[in-house]
Amino acid sequence: MNEMNDVEKSTTEGCCKKNRRAWFDWLSWFVLGAASLIMSLPVIGFLIGGVIWKKKDQWVPLGKVSQFKPGTTEMVTVKNPVRGPWDGITGELALYVRHLPEGEEKEFQIFSLHCTHLGCPVSWFDEPGLFMCPCHGSVFYADGGYAAGPAPRGLFEMKYKIQGDQLVALVGHYPTLQSPGSANVQATET
Amino acid sequence: MHVLKGIKNVLMWFEHRLVLRETFWPIVRHPVPRSLRRKVGWMYVLGSTAMTLLFLQVATGIALSMVYVPSAGEAYESLNYLNFQVPLGWLLRAIHNWSATMMLIVVVLHMTQVFLAGAYKYPRELTWMLGVVLFFCTVGMAFTGQVLRWDADSYWGLGVGAAMIGRIPYIGPALVDLMMGGPMVGGETLSRFFALHVYIIPGILFAALGAHLYLVVRKGISEPPEVGNEVDPETYEEEYEKLIADGEGDPFFPGPMARDAFFIGFTLLFVLAIAVVFGPDGPGLSPDPANVAVEPVPDWYFLSLFAVLALSPRSLETYIILIGPIIVVGVLFMLPIFAGRGERHPFRRPVAVLSVVFIFLALSVLTWLGVTEPWSPHMNAWTGDAVPVNIVKRLSPTEMQGAVVLQLKACRNCHALDGIGGKRGPDLTHVGSRLDRPALVRQVVQGGGNMPAYGKQLTGAQITALVDFLHACRPENRPPAVVPTPGDGVEGPGKLSRAGP
Numbered sequence: 001m002n003e004m005n006d007v008e009k010s011t012t013e014g015c016c017k018k019n020r021r022a023w024f025d026w027l028s029w030f031v032l033g034a035a036s037l038i039m040s041l042p043v044i045g046f047l048i049g050g051v052i053w054k055k056k057d058q059w060v061p062l063g064k065v066s067q068f069k070p071g072t073t074e075m076v077t078v079k080n081p082v083r084g085p086w087d088g089i090t091g092e093l094a095l096y097v098r099h100l101p102e103g104e105e106k107e108f109q110i111f112s113l114h115c116t117h118l119g120c121p122v123s124w125f126d127e128p129g130l131f132m133c134p135c136h137g138s139v140f141y142a143d144g145g146y147a148a149g150p151a152p153r154g155l156f157e158m159k160y161k162i163q164g165d166q167l168v169a170l171v172g173h174y175p176t177l178q179s180p181g182s183a184n185v186q187a188t189e190t
Numbered sequence: 191m192h193v194l195k196g197i198k199n200v201l202m203w204f205e206h207r208l209v210l211r212e213t214f215w216p217i218v219r220h221p222v223p224r225s226l227r228r229k230v231g232w233m234y235v236l237g238s239t240a241m242t243l244l245f246l247q248v249a250t251g252i253a254l255s256m257v258y259v260p261s262a263g264e265a266y267e268s269l270n271y272l273n274f275q276v277p278l279g280w281l282l283r284a285i286h287n288w289s290a291t292m293m294l295i296v297v298v299l300h301m302t303q304v305f306l307a308g309a310y311k312y313p314r315e316l317t318w319m320l321g322v323v324l325f326f327c328t329v330g331m332a333f334t335g336q337v338l339r340w341d342a343d344s345y346w347g348l349g350v351g352a353a354m355i356g357r358i359p360y361i362g363p364a365l366v367d368l369m370m371g372g373p374m375v376g377g378e379t380l381s382r383f384f385a386l387h388v389y390i391i392p393g394i395l396f397a398a399l400g401a402h403l404y405l406v407v408r409k410g411i412s413e414p415p416e417v418g419n420e421v422d423p424e425t426y427e428e429e430y431e432k433l434i435a436d437g438e439g440d441p442f443f444p445g446p447m448a449r450d451a452f453f454i455g456f457t458l459l460f461v462l463a464i465a466v467v468f469g470p471d472g473p474g475l476s477p478d479p480a481n482v483a484v485e486p487v488p489d490w491y492f493l494s495l496f497a498v499l500a501l502s503p504r505s506l507e508t509y510i511i512l513i514g515p516i517i518v519v520g521v522l523f524m525l526p527i528f529a530g531r532g533e534r535h536p537f538r539r540p541v542a543v544l545s546v547v548f549i550f551l552a553l554s555v556l557t558w559l560g561v562t563e564p565w566s567p568h569m570n571a572w573t574g575d576a577v578p579v580n581i582v583k584r585l586s587p588t589e590m591q592g593a594v595v596l597q598l599k600a601c602r603n604c605h606a607l608d609g610i611g612g613k614r615g616p617d618l619t620h621v622g623s624r625l626d627r628p629a630l631v632r633q634v635v636q637g638g639g640n641m642p643a644y645g646k647q648l649t650g651a652q653i654t655a656l657v658d659f660l661h662a663c664r665p666e667n668r669p670p671a672v673v674p675t676p677g678d679g680v681e682g683p684g685k686l687s688r689a690g691p
Contacts, residue, residue: 050378051367077480080374087376088263090345094480113482118499119349121482123569128599129647134485135350136500137565137604137614139642147642150504173373174349176356179363 055082057172057182060093062110062160065167068099073124073142075113082172093171095158096124096131098142110158110169111144112181117151119174131155156181218447221439223413223430226446230414233307234446235453236300237406241399242454243293246461247331250286251388258338260384262377262477265340269473283470289461290332294491296457297328302546305525308534309412311421315526317409320402322522327395329491334387336489340380345477346486348375348383357508410434411442415534423531485566493560494553500565564613571611572600578608581619585662592659595652599644607663615641622664626671630657 045052058081068074076097083091096111111131113121120135130147131140138149145154156175159182161168170182205211226234257276259268272279301321304310310318333351337344348370355369356362371378413433433439440446475484488496502510529542536543568575577593585593596602596618604614625633634653637643648656661670 048368050372051364054367055373057373075480075482080376082373084262084372084377086261086263088261088266089476089478090262090376092479093374094482114349114353117353119353120346120486121479121484123482125572125600125603127572127647128601128642128644130600130642132567132569132600132603134482134566134569135346135496137567139567141642141646147637148640150500150502150507152504152507174352174366174370174375176353176363176366178356178359179366 055172057170058082059161059163059168059170060172061163061166061168062095062097063167064165065162066165068097068108068167070099071101073098073126073129075124078171080172094121095169095171096155097167098144107162108160108167109144110160110171110181110183112156112158112175114156114175115151116146116153116155116177117149119176122155152177157183159183217407218443219441220407220410221434222411222442222446223433224438224440225414225433226411227440228414231446231449232453233303233414234411235450236296236303238450239454239457240293240296240300243289243296243457243461244395244399246289246458247286247293248392250282250289253282254286255388260338260380262340262380265338265380266473266476269339269341273470280470281465284465284468285461286335287471288465288468290335291490292457292461294328294332297325301325305542306536306546307412307415308421308536308539308542309415310526310530311532311534312423312426312526312530314405314409314412315530317402317405318526319523320398320405322519323398324395324402325522326519327391327398330391331387331395332489332491334383334391337380337383338387339472339474340477341473342475342477342481342484343472343486343488345375345479346484347488348379350486350488354511357511412534415536417535417537418533419535420533421531483569485569487560487563490557494556497556497560500563501559562613566612567603567614568612569603571602572597575602575607575610578610581607581663584666585659588655589659589662592655592657595648595656596659599647599656604641618660618663620664620668622661623668623671625660627657627661629671630660634660 060078060081062076062078073096075094077092077094080087080091080093083093094113096113098109098111100106100109115122115133115135115138117133117136117138120133122131122133122138122140124131129142131142131144133139133149133151136150138151139147140151140155141147143154144157157180159170173179175181254272257268257272257279259265269283272283274280304318304321310321333347337348352366352370352375356366358365367373369379369382370376371382410430413430471489475481487493498510498514499507533539577597582590582593601618602611604612606613606617606619608619609617621630631653633639633641634648634656635643635645664670
C-alpha cells in the first residue's frame, strides 16, 4: 500500500498542481457545456426558423377586373404564393371577391373565406347577401361585417390594387385574430 | 435428449450473459395483495390493456407507414391506395383507428377507476402524474392521427387549432406559424404532425410509460380500498408490506396476470371485430381549400370541445379557450398533492363520486350536442327543404310569395318549418301565434337575438309578403299573436278583440 502510482502522486503533490488539475477538470466540463449550447443553436434555429424568417404575403393577380360584375360576390381560387413545392391541392388559396355596386367609395373587397371565429370556410349566399359558417353558425353581411353567431369580428379583408386590367391582392398567410388579412380592416362590429 | 440438452446449453449461455432471471423474474413475480383474488381484481386489468393497445398501435402504425406518404399533395391518395389497392390495407387502417378509439376509452376508464379507488393517494402520487402525462399523450396521438388522415375534416381541424392558438396574447401568431410550419396549412404542416405522431409524442409516451411501470412495480399495486381504512403516510407502507409479505401476497405472474391476459385477449378480438365490421375511417372529402361545401366535424372525442366552442358566450370565449386547458391540466396533475391521503373507498368520498358523475354527464351531453349541432345552419335547407304542403295549401297568393322569399333568402338554413330545416333559430311553424306584424317586421328588418338584419336585402314588397306568410304560420283556429305595444292600453294576449291589424 505504501507504493503510490504516478497518478495519485501527482494529485497529492503540492497545492499548485492540484489546483491546475481541478482547473482543467472545470475547463473540460465548460468546453462540453459550451459546445452543446452552440451545437443546439442551429437545431433550435431550424425548428423555429419559419417564425423568424417568415414567408411574406405577395401580390397575386385574381383575374381581369372586367370579369367581376358590379354588385356581385364570387369566389376565386389562385395558387397560394407561400405554398411549398409538394403542397398539392392544399397549395390553392380561395378568396371571396366582392365588386361593390357603383357609387360606393371602394371598388372591391377581398375576403378570406376563413370564419373569424375558428377558421372554418364560410359560404356565400347570394340571395340574402350573407356569408354563413357551417361550423358554429356565424353569419356575416355582404360587406364582411359581423351579423350573428360566435365570431368576434367581421371577415378578414385583403389589400388589393388594380394593375392594368388585373385585380391584384396581397395574400398568403392564414389569417387569425392577431394576424388578420393584409388590409387589416377591423370590420364593423355590432 | 441430446437436442434438449443442446437447447438448454444455448439458453444457459445467453442467460449467463443477460442475467434475465435475476432482473426480470422478480419483476413479473412481484407480489400483489391477496385480496385481488376477489372479483374486484377485474378492476386492475385496464392499465395493461391500454398498454397492449399501445403496442398494437405501434405495430399497425409501423405497417401503415410503409405505404402512407406524409406529403400534402399525396397523403390523401396514399390513404385511398391503402383502402382499395393494398391487400388488407383497409383492415390495417381500420384496426389502427378502432384500436386508437378503444385505447382512449380504456385509458379514460383506467383513470376513472384509479380515481374512484383512491389509488392515486400516497405513495403513488407520481404514478398518477405520469398517468396524466400518458393521458395527454394519448389525446395528442388522437389529434395528430386525425391530422394525418388529411381529408377536409383534418384540413379544417388544423385551421380551428390554429385559430385557437392564434388567440394567445402576444405570442399567438408566432405559435400559429410554428404549429403550421409556415404561414399556411400545407405540406410542412403535415410533415410536422407526422413527426409529432410518429417520433415526438411516442418518444414522450414511452419514456413516461417506462417510469409509470417502474413505479407500479416499485410501489406495488394498490390494495382494493376498504371503508374506513384511511391512508396515512406514517403507517401506510408498513401495512402494505404486511399485505405482500411472504405467504400473504400472490406473485403477479401467473395468477393475477392471467386475468389481464384474458381481458386483453377479449379486447383484441373485440377491436378486430369492430374493425372488420365498420372498416377504416375515411379519408372523407379531399383537403381542398376552395371547397366550402364541407361541414367540418372533429373526431368523436373532440365533439364535446366542439360544442363548448359553439355554446360559450362570445365575450368569454377567448378566456375559456386559453384558461380552460390550464385549469383542466392543473387540476388533474395536482390532484394527488391536494388529496393524497385519507379515505380511499368511494363510499366515503361523495365529492369524488359526484365529480365523476358530473364530468361524465357533462361530456356526454356536450358530445351529444356536438353530434346534433343545433347551432349550425343547414347549408342546403334553402333549396333542399321545401315548405311543407300542409302549410302551403292554406296560403293566399301574397303569403305564397312570402314563402318563396323565405326559401330564397335562406331563412330555412336556420329556421325549421314542421321541424325540417336549421335548428339555429326558432321553428317558424307557429310564429304567427307568437309575434304580431310589427314585431315580425322589426325582427326581419333589424335582426337581433343572433339573427342578421335583412333590411338591406329585401324590398318593401318582399317584406310585406314575408311577414304575411309568417303571420299566417299558426295552427288553424288560433288567433294571431297580440304583442302589447307600450301605451296603447292593451294589457296582454287576453284582449283578443284587438288582435290583428
